[in-house]
Amino acid sequence: MDKSGICIDCQKWHQLGNHFVNESIFQYNDAMKDFMHRYKFVGDYQLRMIFQKEIRKKMRKDLLIVPIPVSIETKINRGFNQVIGLLGDIEYVDALMVKEKRKVRQSKLNRQQRIHNKQVFTINPKHVSEIIDQKILLVDDIYTTGTTIRHAANVLRSNGAKQVFGLTLCR
Template identity: 90%
Template sequence: MDSCLLCNKSMIYDMSLSFLLSFKRLPKRYVCVECMNQFARIDETRICKACGRQMDKSGVCIDCQKWRQLGDDFVNESIFQYNDAMKDFMHRYKFVGDYQLRMIFQKEIRKKIRKDLLIVPIPVSSETKINRGFNQVIGLLGDIEYVEALMVKEKRKVRQSELNRQQRIHNKQIFTIDPKNASQIVDQKILLVDDIYTTGTTIRHAASVLRKNGAKQVLGLTLCR
């Protein structure tokens, strides 16, 4: 019997007569219904059309209106809201280092991947990679093919998670192109993937570097907003 990766309780599967007679294999699950229901899925009928934030009605949020005033028309899609359940998940996954949790949302990410887009994950610094042991975004991608086209400029000493909102917004460019994979992004439509959209600065910096190095179009996808 499989156990939920979040609460460790045994999971109950649909073993109805109709399912048994269908001769289908039990779908692999990593989280129980009760735990999954703690996450708030974003209602796509009521979102900011620029960043994917949940709103009372569709439109463009105040933050993205400010970005657009600066000439930035970047568009991001998010899947879940950053509520308490997601905050706890991110803490356990990224900072406690529970790497098996990566599997919980891989299916949700896979549903959003278009075949015409080149997938580029947001990178982590070499220091973070050593301390954490993995890039959390690549973990979320699972078996989805991707290109590591970006690198973190190694002079940066403070992690993004340690900066407040204003510090993130005014933070200087932190990314550069990985010369080994630079040619792969030229004239490509790219989907940038990250775990969390906070102020939008990180993913916009990444998109800017990709566009300056030949990408035809850059869109964003984040697990939560």
């Protein structure tokens, strides 16, 4: 991060014309990596409650909350969407859907492969009218390269969202 308060990664994205603002609550260190492994891949769903209070502190009444979705296959295999679990009882709108299953899990890709991922999100037709002219807080668990959350923000904006901000548990 430089004196502007904008991290180097966001500065690079801004140079590419993608002016998206994301806030991460925690740093993705070894302890967080272990937490995420146990929560997402081992399926320890009770761990979701550890950070719900911190996420709740970041919610704003003037923003529509939209979680990053998981694919149908991931939901079946994992049994839950980890982002929705982190939201707890916070109201949200399932405005996004995953259009296709990724051939390789995100966690198995390197930085360059993640950055060059194709758009996988589409608008959930049940909620398209709810996002028009809205300010949206897009919530995800981990910010790695910013590609996932930026793809989701682009879909929301191209379908009528007024503004989209990001919040991730860790980066």
